[in-house]
Amino acid sequence: MRTTTGAHYGLSDWIVQRITAVAMAIYTLVMVVALLCGVATSYERWHAFFSSGPVQFATFLFAMCLCYHAWIGIRDIWMDYVKPVWVRLTLHSLTVLALLGYAGWCLEILWRL
Amino acid sequence: MSTRTVQFRIYRYDPDKDAKPWMQDISLELEETERKLLDAIVKLKAKDDSISFRRSCREGVCGSDAMNINGKNGLACLTDVDDLKQPIVLRPLPGLPVIRDLIVDMTQFFAQYHSIKPYLVNHDPLPERERLQSPQDRDELDGLYECILCACCSTACPSFWWNPDKFVGPAGLLAAYRFIADTRDQATSERLDNLEDPYRLFRCHTIMNCVDVCPKGLNPTKAIGKIKDMMMRRAV
Numbered sequence: 335m336r337t338t339t340g341a342h343y344g345l346s347d348w349i350v351q352r353i354t355a356v357a358m359a360i361y362t363l364v365m366v367v368a369l370l371c372g373v374a375t376s377y378e379r380w381h382a383f384f385s386s387g388p389v390q391f392a393t394f395l396f397a398m399c400l401c402y403h404a405w406i407g408i409r410d411i412w413m414d415y416v417k418p419v420w421v422r423l424t425l426h427s428l429t430v431l432a433l434l435g436y437a438g439w440c441l442e443i444l445w446r447l
Numbered sequence: 448m449s450t451r452t453v454q455f456r457i458y459r460y461d462p463d464k465d466a467k468p469w470m471q472d473i474s475l476e477l478e479e480t481e482r483k484l485l486d487a488i489v490k491l492k493a494k495d496d497s498i499s500f501r502r503s504c505r506e507g508v509c510g511s512d513a514m515n516i517n518g519k520n521g522l523a524c525l526t527d528v529d530d531l532k533q534p535i536v537l538r539p540l541p542g543l544p545v546i547r548d549l550i551v552d553m554t555q556f557f558a559q560y561h562s563i564k565p566y567l568v569n570h571d572p573l574p575e576r577e578r579l580q581s582p583q584d585r586d587e588l589d590g591l592y593e594c595i596l597c598a599c600c601s602t603a604c605p606s607f608w609w610n611p612d613k614f615v616g617p618a619g620l621l622a623a624y625r626f627i628a629d630t631r632d633q634a635t636s637e638r639l640d641n642l643e644d645p646y647r648l649f650r651c652h653t654i655m656n657c658v659d660v661c662p663k664g665l666n667p668t669k670a671i672g673k674i675k676d677m678m679m680r681r682a683v
Contacts (some may be wrong), residue, residue, distance in 0.1 A: 337612045342640070344649035345678045410652070413645065414609050 351406045354399035361396040390444055397440040401433045450476045453487060454534035457498065460545050468545070470536075471495075477528065484531070485512055485523040499548040507662060510597030513540055514549050520599035520660040540602040542611065555611045556598045556618070563615060563623035563641065568634035584630040591625035591670060593663050594618060600657035600667055606650040613646035617657035617667035620648065624670035627677065639678055648674060 373383040383389055408429045416422045453475050460468035475491055485505055492498050503509040505524045512523040515538040517531055528535070543551035569578065601607045601616035615623065623642060626632050642648040648671070657667040 339613050339644050339647050340641075341645055342643050344645040345643055345675070345682055347645070348649055348675060349679060349683075414606065414650070 347406050351403055354403040357399045358396060358403065361392055361399075364392070384444075393444055394441065397437060397444075401437045405429065405433055449479055451479075453477050453528055455487070455491065456534040456536045457491075457548070458538040459498070459548055461497070461499075461547050472534065482527055482529070483524055484516065484526040484528050484535070487528050487535075488512075488523055488537070499550050501550055508595060510595035513597040513599045513602075513662075515539065515541055520603045522597060522599070522662040525662050540598055542602045542608040543598070551598075551602075553598060556601055556616070557596075559601070559611070559615045559619040560596065560622060562647075563619050563626070563638070564634070565622045565626065567626065567629065567632050568637075569631055570633055578631045580630055587628045587630070588625060590665055591621060591628065594621055594625075594665060595663060597662065599660045599662055600665075603656040603660045604651075605654070605656070606652065610646055610650055614650040615642070615647050617651070617671070620651070620674065621665060621667040621670045624674050627674060635677075636681075639674070639681060642674060643678060 368383065372379070374380040384393070409426060412422050412425045412429070416425060455471075455473050455475060457471045457473065458468060459465070459471045473491060473495065475487060475494065477487055477490070481487060481490065483505075485502055488498070488500055489502070492500075500514070500523075501511040502524070503511040505512075507522055507525045510522070513520060514523055516523065516526055517536050520540060537549060539545050539549045539551045543553060543556065546552050567578075596618060598618060600621075601618045604614075604617055606614050607616040620642075623638060627635055627638050632638075651668070651671050653668055653671075655668045658665075658669075661667070
């Protein structure tokens with residue numbers, strides 16, 4: 335069978351992977367600073383911190399970035415190493431489903447607090 | 448004149464005789480003036496004429512004698528024997544089918560090179576003499592046009608090992624950017640369209656093996672980054 339290329343995508347994923355990496359790096363830095371400032375010294379303080387709107391917004395954003403970043407990264411692994419198209423498609427689908435599940439679970443945890 | 452003994456361990460495979468590849472241990476007396484690895488291999492050939500390898504210019508211009516030397520791709524003619532740990536282990540370039548001993552089938556490599564249309568596309572009427580460029584525009588091609596297509600970079604790239612039929616590879620992408628960067632070329636958009644593909648360009652994960660092994664000191668990773676940068680500027 336002939337090998338074909340030319341799917342005409344890839345650039346947006348490449349850009350998004352970098353943007354999400356920067357967003358996650360900034361969030362991580364802010365969290366480290368917040369922890370050093372003592373937001374987790376007691377359960378009450380930690381709960382209050384994560385119940386505030388801006389922190390929930392940022393944490394939700396972080397989780398979404400992580401999911402999208404992981405999708406591109408894991409998909410790259412499947413594309414690099416898995417040759418049979420049907421196996422690859424199955425793995426792609428399972429990855430998307432797992433990441434969607436994790437995103438929903440994360441939302442539930444964030445707003446349960 | 449003093450001589451020295453050098454130990455070699457060479458990958459041998461003759462598909463007509465051998466069921467599978469094997470490693471041959473062989474030692475060689477080298478004169479003081481025989482400094483380059485290619486000198487040694489040519490002398491080895493005189494000792495055992497069944498050893499097969501490619502060579503031509505013997506001065507780092509033709510790219511024929513690319514091989515895996517002590518685990519790292521390079522040109523035998525540019526490598527000093529005395530800089531190498533012994534036994535000097537010589538293998539064919541990795542990832543390409545072996546024809547015999549150190550000779551590999553480069554069909555796939557050149558197919559990828561040709562896929563980026565490695566020639567100037569200009570629809571203007573031919574000028575009486577050459578198509579002129581400003582010195583600044585010409586400077587853009589430095590670090591790109593010097594590639595000798597030895598395949599050291601592409602065969603050191605895991606993405607090329609896994610997908611040689613789909614990923615253009617560092618050598619092809621360096622050549623692609625050489626024409627994208629050329630102000631005389633009129634097919635920039637088509638060239639970028641041709642590369643905007645998850646396999647053709649975006650299999651590069653910037654691990655920079657290509658930069659590490661290039662015997663001409665070129666930087667395919669930088670060229671690939673510039674292609675992505677141009678795509679982004681075009682899209683955003």
